[in-house]
Amino acid sequence: MANIWYIQVNRYCNNQCHFCSNPSNGNNITYEKWVEIINDFVNRKYNGIVFTWWEPTLSPNLPKWIQYSTSVGMECRIISNGMMCSNIDYVKKLKNSWLSLIHFSLYSHIQKVHDFLTDTPGSYSKLLQSIQNALKLWIRVQLNCVINKYNQDHLDKTVRCIAKIFPQIQHFVWNNLDPLMMRKTDVALSTLPDFDIASRSLVEAMSFLERNDKTFRVERLPICFMKWFEWASTETRKIVKDEERIVHFLDDRIITRQLWKYWTHDKLEECKECDLSPICSGVYEREKYYNYVKVVPQKVTKQELENIILKIKS
Numbered sequence: 001m002a003n004i005w006y007i008q009v010n011r012y013c014n015n016q017c018h019f020c021s022n023p024s025n026g027n028n029i030t031y032e033k034w035v036e037i038i039n040d041f042v043n044r045k046y047n048g049i050v051f052t053w054w055e056p057t058l059s060p061n062l063p064k065w066i067q068y069s070t071s072v073g074m075e076c077r078i079i080s081n082g083m084m085c086s087n088i089d090y091v092k093k094l095k096n097s098w099l100s101l102i103h104f105s106l107y108s109h110i111q112k113v114h115d116f117l118t119d120t121p122g123s124y125s126k127l128l129q130s131i132q133n134a135l136k137l138w139i140r141v142q143l144n145c146v147i148n149k150y151n152q153d154h155l156d157k158t159v160r161c162i163a164k165i166f167p168q169i170q171h172f173v174w175n176n177l178d179p180l181m182m183r184k185t186d187v188a189l190s191t192l193p194d195f196d197i198a199s200r201s202l203v204e205a206m207s208f209l210e211r212n213d214k215t216f217r218v219e220r221l222p223i224c225f226m227k228w229f230e231w232a233s234t235e236t237r238k239i240v241k242d243e244e245r246i247v248h249f250l251d252d253r254i255i256t257r258q259l260w261k262y263w264t265h266d267k268l269e270e271c272k273e274c275d276l277s278p279i280c281s282g283v284y285e286r287e288k289y290y291n292y293v294k295v296v297p298q299k300v301t302k303q304e305l306e307n308i309i310l311k312i313k314s
Contacts, residue, residue, distance in 0.1 A: 005041050006050045009034070009062065013054040014083045016119040018188045019148055020054060021178040031061050038069055048075035050103075057084035063097035070098040077101040079144060082130035083123065091133045101140045103173070104131055108151045109161035117150060117191070128165075135168050142171040147198050147221070148191040156204035163212065172209060174202065176220035179289040195293050199225035206232065220265075220284045223276055224296050231311045235281035239264065240312045273297040275305060 011027040013020070029037075041049065049069055056062055056078050066076045078094075082104045085091050094102075106127060107117045114124040134141050143162060145151070151158065159172060176198075182188050202218070206229045209216050218226060219234040226233060266286035271277045274297035283293050 005044075005048070006052050007034075007037065008054075009051055009056045009059045009065065011054060012058060013081070014058060014120070015055070015081045015123055017081075017117060017146075018119060018185070019117070019146060019177050019179070019182050019191045021181050028059065031064065034061070034065050035068065038065075038072065038074070041074070042072050048077065051076070051078040055081055055083070057090070057094075063093050066094065066097040066099050075100075077103060079103040079105065080130070081105050081118065081123065082127035083120075085130035085133055086126035088133045088136075091130070091137055091139070095137045095139055099139060101142065102134050103142045103144050104134075105144045105146070106158070106162065107145055107148070108154065109158040110154070113150050117146075117148065131166055131169075135166065141166070141169050142173065143169060144173045144175065147174050147176045147193050147202070149193050150191060152193045152198035153201055155198065155201040156208060157201075159205040159208055163208075163214070170214050172205075172214065172216045174205075174216070174218045174221075176218070176284070178220060178284070180285055192289065195221070195225050195290075199227075203227060203229065220281075222283055222293075222295055223280045224274065224298050227298075230276060230279075231308050233281070235264070236279045236308075237312050239279055239281070240309050268295050270295050270297050275300045276308075279305070279309065 007029075008027075009029050038049070051062065051065065057080050059065075062078070066078075069076050076099060078099065078101075080102055085094075085102070085104075104127060106114065108114045111124040114127070115121050118124075131141055145155070145158070147155065155174070162169060177191060177193055179189075179192060198221075202221075203226070206216055206218075206226075210229075216232055217234050217237075218229075218232050221233065223230040223233050223236055230236060265282040265284040267277065267282040268286070271280070271282060274280065274295070276298045283290050283295065286293065
């Protein structure tokens, strides 16, 4: 099992993404508190740590945290918007602290779309420079993408474009938009995706990556929208492998332990007729936000279901 700890090191950002699920609140974590958390993490025998939300590179202590965590045997990675890493000298600091992996958030290969979603002109150009800087310094790069209305029809084109520019990138992650805690402005709510449209370009993207021996994962999307790639669902993998993760929030939630049951969301009446329901998470936040989503029950044999489970376990 790969049990991961996600830690919010701060809650402020140099982008203003319309669909941000952890909006800025000005909170920050002290170095002393950080050491306390990491020591607890080590005692729990977790496998890795992710510095995240929202924007860890704005914390002056980040290199020290990475170095300390690595020294006690933890695999460290960060999730970043790429604004700070466009400066090669800053990336060198991360490299010298033993960081080996960065997840950069890219929403579209179309500059206008990416900059609109981040609400930060020039963010696309800086992100591409950040990717180049990290790869130049032999830091592994993976890409995260939030599925939303403004990129739902060209997820495959974005992947093809990035694979051509940066063939070194081997892993891609899509997160279906999380509307629960994002700003409730008209623009933010306009980003909610059409699952049917997104599914078509997502399956094309996954097919392209599979043909090119690259890996990928998808979160918060019912697996009836991931035909032939059900095994790539983050929730399905957590359910099958009985994995957990702990998230340290800088708000009222503080530390949240997310067991496999956390990965099961709302099920519709149609889900009762679906043979994949036992390993499917359902529809996240269906009643309040995704009430327009229509699921399609899938019919598979017991052997086909077992093959999905075996692929995940292997």
